[in-house]
Amino acid sequence: MVNLLTDRDFWVNYWTSKKGLSFRIPENYLFHKELEEIIDREKIKTAIELGGFPGYYAVFLRKYFKLDVTLLDYFIHPPVTDDLLETNALQAGDIHVIEADLFNHQERGKYDMVLSCGLIEHFNDTGDIIKKHVEFLKPGGTLFITLPNFRALNGWFQRKFDRENYEKHNIHCMDPELLASICKQEGLTVKEARYFGHFSLWLEQEKEKPVAVRLFKKATWIAGKVLTKIIPFNSKALSPYILIEAKKEL
Numbered sequence: 001m002v003n004l005l006t007d008r009d010f011w012v013n014y015w016t017s018k019k020g021l022s023f024r025i026p027e028n029y030l031f032h033k034e035l036e037e038i039i040d041r042e043k044i045k046t047a048i049e050l051g052g053f054p055g056y057y058a059v060f061l062r063k064y065f066k067l068d069v070t071l072l073d074y075f076i077h078p079p080v081t082d083d084l085l086e087t088n089a090l091q092a093g094d095i096h097v098i099e100a101d102l103f104n105h106q107e108r109g110k111y112d113m114v115l116s117c118g119l120i121e122h123f124n125d126t127g128d129i130i131k132k133h134v135e136f137l138k139p140g141g142t143l144f145i146t147l148p149n150f151r152a153l154n155g156w157f158q159r160k161f162d163r164e165n166y167e168k169h170n171i172h173c174m175d176p177e178l179l180a181s182i183c184k185q186e187g188l189t190v191k192e193a194r195y196f197g198h199f200s201l202w203l204e205q206e207k208e209k210p211v212a213v214r215l216f217k218k219a220t221w222i223a224g225k226v227l228t229k230i231i232p233f234n235s236k237a238l239s240p241y242i243l244i245e246a247k248k249e250l
Contacts, residue, residue: 010168022083025060031117031146032060034192034243039065042142042247044112048072050102050133051119054080058095063088067113070096072105108135115144126173127182134186137248143188145244146196149174153224154201154240161213165204179244188246195239198228202240 038044039061046068049058053073061067071081076099082092098105114136123129133143150158150166151174158166173179180193201221203209209217224238 021054021080022087025056025063025088027064029056029060031196031243032064034245035061035115035144036065038113038142038144038245039067042112042140044142046070046111046138047113047115048111048136050114050116050136051122052116053077054084055095055097056084057115057117059084059088059090062090062095068096070098070111072098072100072102074099074101102129102132109138111136111141112138113142113144117146118148120145121147121150121169121173123173124170126170126178127185130179130182131186134188134248139248140250141248142191143183143244143246143248145179147174147242149195149236149239149242151175151236152195152238152240153199153220157201157203157217157220161209161217162203162205174242176242176244179242180246183244183246188248190244190246192243192245194243195234195236196241196243197239198232198234199224199238200240 044065044067047058047061048070049055049061049072051073052058052071053076055071058069058071062069076097078097081097085092085094098107114133116133120126120129120133130145133145137143148169149155150169150171155166155171155174158169176193176195180190183190183193201217201224203213203217206214206217228238
């Protein structure tokens with residue numbers, strides 16, 4: 001079985017089709033509270049973002065926490081990353097950028113924190129890709145992984161209205177208990193393994209979808225936001241993300 005559900009051509013086409021990739025990353029960027037807590041508690045000094053081009057979290061961690069940050073992805077388009085840095089009042093050398101295949105790169109055991117946001121669900125073998133994350137961790141380091149929850153209502157939208165994109169994701173891995181068990185098998189202590197976020201919906205290239213689909217999506221989004229504003233809760237059925245935090249013992 002081929003482990004990777006996408007290839008380099010997919011990501012080249014994906015990113016080159018995107019507009020507005022550079023923006024000022026806000027202090028309250030998604031997962032900011034969780035990351036700030038980890039950085040303060042664990043005294044994080046170094047971090048690597050895996051599969052993170054253009055480098056939003058690498059830039060976020062450098063900009064607001066002054067970490068020594070590395071971005072590693074097997075597709076890097078330097079003008080985009082350079083523009084993102086400049087937009088956020090950073091310079092080209094402020095983050096280390098590595099264009100390499102995660103499975104062949106030999107740099108291991110260097111970082112206080114290893115994070116990826118939206119990476120592991122593009123692989124068939126979830127255990128293998130998490131193992132690669134762990135190999136970058138120092139003893140005592142923290143693993144922080146987030147991924148979309150396509151077992152929620154958002155996943156139904158993906159499957160119904162963007163089947164091609166849906167099939168680029170490993171739906172089976174979108175299970176906090178499964179991910180926690182894999183982390184434990186790798187010798188990590190699991191701190192968090194849970195659904196994250198009260199409600200959200202999105203579609204790739206939404207502007208290209210039929211008007212009826214966009215209106216239906218907007219109406220559902222409003223209804224879900226109202227419901228979870230009145231009764232805020234995280235759940236398998238509605239939460240748009242899954243979050244895993246685990247620690248490699250000394």
